[in-house]
Amino acid sequence: MRGLWLRLLRGGGTAARLEIALPVAAGAVITLVLLLLLGLQQGLDHRADRTAWRTPEPAAGEATVLQAGHLDYIGERPITVIELAALTAGPPDVPHMGDFPDPGEVWVSPALASLTDELPADHLAQRFPGEIAAEIDAALLESPDELFAVVGRAPDDPAMTAERPSHQWNDAASLSPVAIDHWSTTPDLYQTTYRDIALLVAVLTALPLVGLGGLAARLTAARRQRRTATLRLLGASTAQVARLAAVELAVLAGAGVLLGAALHQVLLPLATQATIKGGTWFQADLRPDPWLTLAVAAAIVAVLIVGAISGLLPAVRDPLGTYRRSRLGRTRPRWWSLVFIAAAVTLFWLRSSNPFVTIAFTVVVVLGWGLLAVGPWLIFNLGRLLARTARSPQGFLAGRRLSDDPHSAWRAVGGLALAGFISGFVAAGLAAGIGNADAYEAGTERIDAVVTAAGIDTAASEAATALDAAGVPATVAATAPPTWLDAADWATLAVTVDDPGADMDRARTVLAASGLAGPELRLSDDLPTMWLLQDGIVIGFLIMPIAALVGLAAMVIGAIARVLAQRDTLLGLHLAGTPQRVLLAAQRREMLLPTALLGGIAVAAGLAGGTTLGSVDLLNPATLGVLTGLLALAAAAVLAADRAVRPVLARVSTDLAERE
Structure with a gap:
């Protein structure tokens, strides 16, 4: 039976090569990204543990x-x-x-x-x-x-x-x-905020990875179902078929996981040079513990196997029905999606110490993962509406094919929709972050030392005398304290240095030697807070390319997979006299309409989520620039998918050798 299974697997041409290659590639990409994200989370945990005693x-x-x-x-x-x-x-x-x-x-x-x-x-x-x-x-x-x-x-x-x-x-x-x-063993709020942001980044990045994993697990699902059905009709038992499928998928996914782990080791020295919170990393911080790496590898392999085998159950239960195409996919949101969303939000609220990040996390989980849950249902209803209102053959074909198999359509366009959600979230968050970071860049030529309001005059006189004695040209003035301090108790000693490039550090040394080092030397330019904002901006620009590339790849590969899965239908339509241009036009509508609908919903949801990070004008250059880039990406993805699908569709709809 194993020999027959391998012969069927090798004899599938292009579809078989895709069926073998994509689980390997998807497993490698998912493993690499997850290990990097887990390393970031672990590294921040280690930083927090090492510095907790300081508070x-x-x-x-x-x-x-x-x-x-x-x-x-x-x-x-x-x-x-x-x-x-x-x-x-x-x-x-x-x-x-x-x-x-x-x-x-x-x-x-x-x-x-x-x-x-x-x-x-x-x-x-x-x-x-x-x-x-x-x-x-x-x-x-x-x-x-x-x-x-x-x-x-x-x-x-x-x-x-x-x-x-x-x-x-x-x-x-x-x-x-x-x-x-x-x-103390309790880290300060900076450290816990960074850890919460890292978890938010992991959730954002996981959205397109889930789509890629689903696409890898279900690519050429129809062909795998027919192969399974063939073996069942030839007398193979359910246990034999399930065992062969599980071994095949475990080998492919395992190879991908090993490749991803190897790539992670190669990229680890480069990852340690990424500056977060003003510093690089110890390599041990970013290397996940061995047990965690093994757990990730096992989880990825298990998810890919379960996702693929779940698509084989119809062929195992009813092999004849597989060839009759008598079963439509489910379209209703699954109950476990709602349970996952509720559990994730509850756990984050229990562990987080920063309310702003907690609210943002809640919005991301509810909207982002909610979009994953309802995406196929939206496509199913879009297909039904399109079929009912069609005024042309291509519109009717596109509508019927979308409603008949909404899950494969979602796997093709879902990655790009999730990229739209992430881009909308980041675009709104960028505007808030850039605006606040710009505010912290003011006052770089001034040193602020907080002193008691009662002693401000004496401190100003002593500071001016000490600076003059050290030969540091500067102006000393008393100003109001930051808004988070009570002006009745505190005041700010503002020292403006005439030549900051040459004398700023000398002025700091003079103030420190005079006992005016204070609790915060530059409250008007608080670098740790500015780092928090700037790191958020950098992380946003790192997330978007990952989501965009995964979305682009998912659309191209998913569109090809849909054509390969529907080869018998396309060949039958061609033999019945349907022109090739009608099939191409229907295929194009299958990509354009779901992309426009889901992309619009996803971007709007992302923008709404991003505004939880701060009040922002959505018409600012940063947001408009990100959205313009997203629109260009969507156009490029649709064009690339259309160009890639054309030769495949032409071959499978006209070549009788492609019929199984």
Whole structure:
């Protein structure tokens, strides 16, 4: 029986080659993208775990350490500074360092140590109270190139007694001294927000991947059904047929998974250079754990096998009905889709700490995955409407073929529709992100130090005197604090440097040496917040090409697959006298009309979802540019599919050798 199965598989010409190649290619692409996404999620988790100790939790018992922190800057790069003072004779070791810094002792990351050696002392080194005593272990760093310092202080040091306002996002970067009795394991809001965004990216990217997986599993499904039906009519048992099909699909999908895993290993060093949150990655962060890689591989193989075998069940149950084409596909949304959507939204609401990302995630899951669930139903009703209102043979043929097999039509146009949803979501989100990022780019020639409102006059006088003594031309003024601080308690000391290119870092060093380093040196240009916005923009531009390429490939391959699956019908129509131009026109309508309908719905849903990230004018250049590119992509996809289908349709509708 195995020999007959292989002969039938090899004897199918172009269809057989596609049937073999696409599960391999789809498995490779899906595996590669999923491993990259899982690596990103795992890397962010590792970053959060390594940096959680920097955000202190107030002591519940006897305090052992006084901990504070602030952000400093060198050029456009931030320096995270954690200050520690022992409150007992035996303070706990700093995690992964096996020691505790003495007063005046400074530990720095390798990147900061190198930078301190390279730059003049009045640019950087003089900001610290003593000499560098040790380099910080990589297990404490967020990224290999992070600029990070741990400074030992005495409990009565002014830096450890002055009150500092808490930052609205990053508690560890702008922190009043806190007495603690243990190292925290709770990451700050920045870290958790990045993890939530990574999960949102995974859901967005999974949408077109699901479409590609469905296309791979069901490509030439009709041919596979006929092969299965042939074996059943020749006497093969259900168990034999199921076993042969499962082995075939497991081998093909397994080969694709191995290829994708190999590609991931090749691309991993390149992926570590992608800058997220201002830093690159340790390679171990982006390499998923072995058990997770195996689980992904097994899940991909299982999904492709189940998807393909589910299409064989009619041939196993009723082999004669397979040849009679007596069964139409289901069109109603499946109940498990609704269960999945509800479960995903509930779990994200339980784990997320950022309400804006949570709302965006909910919209993406409900609208994006909802579109996956109702897409075939929409195409089925479109086909029925088109057949009823047709005024030409090609319109009637297109309508009947869409309503007869809406699932294969959805697999052809669904990838592009989902690309439209993602593009609409990103287009609206880009406008909000670009606008906010532009706002943070203002004030790059100014240093802001937050001080108490009662001491603002004294601080301004001391800062002006210190800057003049150091030969740094600058203007010092008192301004209102950021809106998230109470103006009755706080004020901003604004220092505008005449020559920022030459003197900005010297001015920062003077302010730090004068005790005016403050909890946040440049609130008007808060780089971590700007990174969050810019990283979102970069991620958006990375998602769209993936979705676009998958959508384009799905339309071309899906259109060819529909022709191959309907070869007997097309050949019968040709023998009955239907002109070739009518068949081509019907095929073209099968692509254009569902693409226009579903694409329009998907883009509108994506735009609505993207506005949850912030208020935005949808007529801005960024949004219009993305939508124009999407329209061009749709036109190119339809044209490419039409060009690819023509020779295939001409062959299968006229060549009797193609009849099975």
